[in-house]
Amino acid sequence: MTVKTIQVAQNALDANREIAVQNRAALDSAGVVAVNLMASPGAGKTSLIERTVAELKGQIRIGMINSDTSPAAMDAERAERAGAVAVHLNTTGRCHLDAGMIRDTIACLPLREIDLLFVENIGNLVCPAAWQLGTHLSVLIASTPEGDDKPYKYPRMYSGADALVINKIDLLPYVTFNLDYFRRGVEALNRGLRTFPLSCRSGEGLDRWLDWIAFLAARETAVLQ
Amino acid sequence: MTVKTIQVAQNALDANREIAVQNRAALDSAGVVAVNLMASPGAGKTSLIERTVAELKGQIRIGMINSDTSPAAMDAERAERAGAVAVHLNTTGRCHLDAGMIRDTIACLPLREIDLLFVENIGNLVCPAAWQLGTHLSVLIASTPEGDDKPYKYPRMYSGADALVINKIDLLPYVTFNLDYFRRGVEALNRGLRTFPLSCRSGEGLDRWLDWIAFLAARETAVLQ
Numbered sequence: 472m473t474v475k476t477i478q479v480a481q482n483a484l485d486a487n488r489e490i491a492v493q494n495r496a497a498l499d500s501a502g503v504v505a506v507n508l509m510a511s512p513g514a515g516k517t518s519l520i521e522r523t524v525a526e527l528k529g530q531i532r533i534g535m536i537n538s539d540t541s542p543a544a545m546d547a548e549r550a551e552r553a554g555a556v557a558v559h560l561n562t563t564g565r566c567h568l569d570a571g572m573i574r575d576t577i578a579c580l581p582l583r584e585i586d587l588l589f590v591e592n593i594g595n596l597v598c599p600a601a602w603q604l605g606t607h608l609s610v611l612i613a614s615t616p617e618g619d620d621k622p623y624k625y626p627r628m629y630s631g632a633d634a635l636v637i638n639k640i641d642l643l644p645y646v647t648f649n650l651d652y653f654r655r656g657v658e659a660l661n662r663g664l665r666t667f668p669l670s671c672r673s674g675e676g677l678d679r680w681l682d683w684i685a686f687l688a689a690r691e692t693a694v695l696q
Numbered sequence: 697m698t699v700k701t702i703q704v705a706q707n708a709l710d711a712n713r714e715i716a717v718q719n720r721a722a723l724d725s726a727g728v729v730a731v732n733l734m735a736s737p738g739a740g741k742t743s744l745i746e747r748t749v750a751e752l753k754g755q756i757r758i759g760m761i762n763s764d765t766s767p768a769a770m771d772a773e774r775a776e777r778a779g780a781v782a783v784h785l786n787t788t789g790r791c792h793l794d795a796g797m798i799r800d801t802i803a804c805l806p807l808r809e810i811d812l813l814f815v816e817n818i819g820n821l822v823c824p825a826a827w828q829l830g831t832h833l834s835v836l837i838a839s840t841p842e843g844d845d846k847p848y849k850y851p852r853m854y855s856g857a858d859a860l861v862i863n864k865i866d867l868l869p870y871v872t873f874n875l876d877y878f879r880r881g882v883e884a885l886n887r888g889l890r891t892f893p894l895s896c897r898s899g900e901g902l903d904r905w906l907d908w909i910a911f912l913a914a915r916e917t918a919v920l921q
Contacts, residue, residue, distance in 0.1 A: 513842025540849065540851075543845070543849050545845065565822075594849070594850075595791070596819060616738065616839065616867065620768070624766055625765060626766050639841065642841065645870055
């Protein structure tokens, strides 16, 4: 008789990956570019979406899946007021999104009316990194008051990102944040990572980010794979 | 034949609770008051421990278990330089501490030489809430740049706390943080929660926190249960 080993975690990740592949196909078929937006709580995910939607209104049609661990839907409402097609996803306490949640949510979205979809993950610098959603790109937001040591402490999030936003640069005079030390930590994990230092509050540095988002939305999704 | 339902998650939490009870007994037997310190990444857990250790040096003996998802031990080194007995716990990617990790770590600490032990949890506003460690008290740190909506979005962390620190009040002139809105959110979850608004950077508000920590360290641990 052979002892059977049950690999719950690995099986869950394998099942998740299969659904992520289906999500990608659904997004591609509708011509939607999807961005998985990850960060600590309060780093500025919603603020960045809100500013991006408002600035690119009339130019590209933006959708937003806003996730929270609670029924509080104020972030989705903010994005909607700015002009996005927004939906709130309550994970009821769960610490990250998975592909199944995204499958169920995109089924409720008018994908044909969306060029670019922001998937705002749960505010968490650990768990979201392990779960593919089927999005085309992962963008990580750091923020200056969090401190310059985060790449060293949460390496998996930094190594898996396709682009990095450094938000709240307007606070640099008031916080301890050594940009060189931070960048060295990032470079060691993810060489040449595309980086956007900016402030959602003051608007400084937003132009480059907006140009890149508009560029992404105009691409054929096949090019992004 | 009866179908057997396997409750992996619940069993894990039950097993964890048993070890937490053993941890509490070990701490009580050594006369150590233990505080589970939780927060978002970068809210100021290490800064608060560092300031507390430096200010109370010669008055109470402070220990620190510093956890991170990576081998980066700089936070433990900071606390040690300030005068704490500090040890680094690498969770190798795991998103929260559990009672087993604490059992293995306190076995390496000179508990008889410690009056108060800070257990610095992983920077995470979701997962740590579910896992008892055997500590006597849970302290949550919020920080003003994270925004005033966190109690509404991460209710479980706020409802389970025994005390709340609002750090980085020196940044209030430069960030959007409505203290009344924040407090209403906290009150709805945890009425009368003991709260310490302060700044680890400027030192404002630290006195009340230090008085409370010194008071805790002087208590018989039995009183705290």
